[in-house]
Amino acid sequence: MRRGIALATAAGLALTLAACGNDSTTDETSGATGGSTTDTSTTAEGDGITITVWTDTNRQPALEEAAKAYEEATGNTVELVTKEFDDIRADFLAQVPTGEGPDITVGAHDWLGELVSNGVVAPLELGDKAEEFNDLALTAFTNDGQVYGLPYAMENVAIIRNTALADSTPDTFDEMIEMGKAAGTEYPFLIQTGADGDPYTYYALQTSFGAPVFELDDNGEYNTTLALGGENGHKFAQWLNDQGETGTGVLDTNMTYDIAVDAFKNGNAPYIVGGPWMVADFEEAGIDIAVDPIPSAGGEAAQPFVGVQGFYLSAQAQNQLAATDFLVNYVATEDVQETIYEVGNRLPAMTSVAEKAAENPVTAGFAEVAADGALMPSIPEMSAVWNYWGSTESQLVKGSDDPAGVWDKMVSDIEGDL
Helix, strand or coil, X not given: CCCCHHHHHHHHXXXXXXXCCCCCCCHHHHHHCCCCCCCCCCCCCCCCCEEEEEECCCCHHHHHHHHHHHHHHHCCEEEEEECCHHHHHHHHHHHHHHCCCCCEEEEEHHHHHHHHHCCCEECCCCHHHHHHECHHHHHHXXXXXXXXXXXXXXXXXXXXXXXXXXXXCCCEHHHHHHHHHHCCCCCCCECCCCCCCCHHHHHHHHHXXXXXXXXXXXXXXXXXXXXXXXXXXXXXXXXXXXXXXXXXXXXXXXXXXXXXXXXXXXXXXXXXXXXXXXXXXXXXXXXXXXXXXXXECCCCCCCCEEEEEEEEEECCCCCHHHHHHHHHHHHCCHHHHHHHHHHHCCEECEHHHHHHHCCCHHHHXXXXXXXXXXXXXXXXXXXXXXXXXXXXXXXXXXXXXXXHHHHHXXXXXXXXXX
8 A cells, every 4th residue: 555645744755855865665665666676677688679758858858868878788779759748648548548659758646546547557666776766756656555657856836035035934924925015026925826726836825724635544645535625625715815806916816827937037026936947947037045835824734735756657568678677777867867856956756866956955945845745646536626626716816705605616516526
């Protein structure tokens, strides 16, 4: 069984995300990989094998490095196919059952439940290599005791602060807004919303009201019972309404990702909720930034989603041994993992690389926030949540006479699709 989410967050994140990594591997991790010590480097060489890998532009440079080393060592060929990340999941689900698609694809851990239930991914035998990775990262790609992906990065949102405009981030949302107003900028605080809402970015604020998306079972694993309804959900809905366009105006559906990033780059706000994917833009703009925990709006801890990215092995891969060899012995190296980090600024899943990366205070800041985060659910039922969730948040930010009723309808609609 998968390691409990709550235990993994408290133990795995607190230890290894803060770059104080433990090189030992627990019994659960060994079990998840079958306890295998098989040498995966025994792929036949010079057989003219071609491995097809789907990647996106961010991961392509690192995979080119791994592919070159693999081709020189084995005589086999790696064909890299660059795709838009947002298209990969649907294309993979559609093509693999027909015998098409890649041998390997880049992907996010929260796809796992759907990919496994559709039979399109195969377990990945990491062997002793598992010891080199963050426990939580392996947990994220584990289903029913088997690892299905090679993790390479972990990510989450946090408060990104312009240090020239604010010297700290308070513990509560209201205090942060007051400090933001005192900065004298156009906006006291920025968070992307958009016409369709953004429940991923808003999740830490929602959890601060005690309204997580799904319940945890006795093993600390997500089950299919929604937990975002009831009194705590109502409180969050009322807060969205109060802070929205007919209330304080702090939240605004016109605030898209691009508008928020541009405003922060131009020094128009001291605080923004954002992830490591924003860092390069802010550094290029010459802004000195710090990364802080997201303040609580509802009185409880604000827990952002923690996501893990990695590489999946297709269940229809023609050469699974060769594909496994490529992932385990050529992609899972410090050089390749470090190259991926340098491109995306996301905390590496390989412990030794994470320790080096955490020498950067921005990376260390995201890691510290992640230590109190929540692993994003990877159960198939998660796919039924997003559309209703986002559109409801947007509706409440725009303003409603019955926030609790609007929230209850969302819960009912989601339950109807589970």
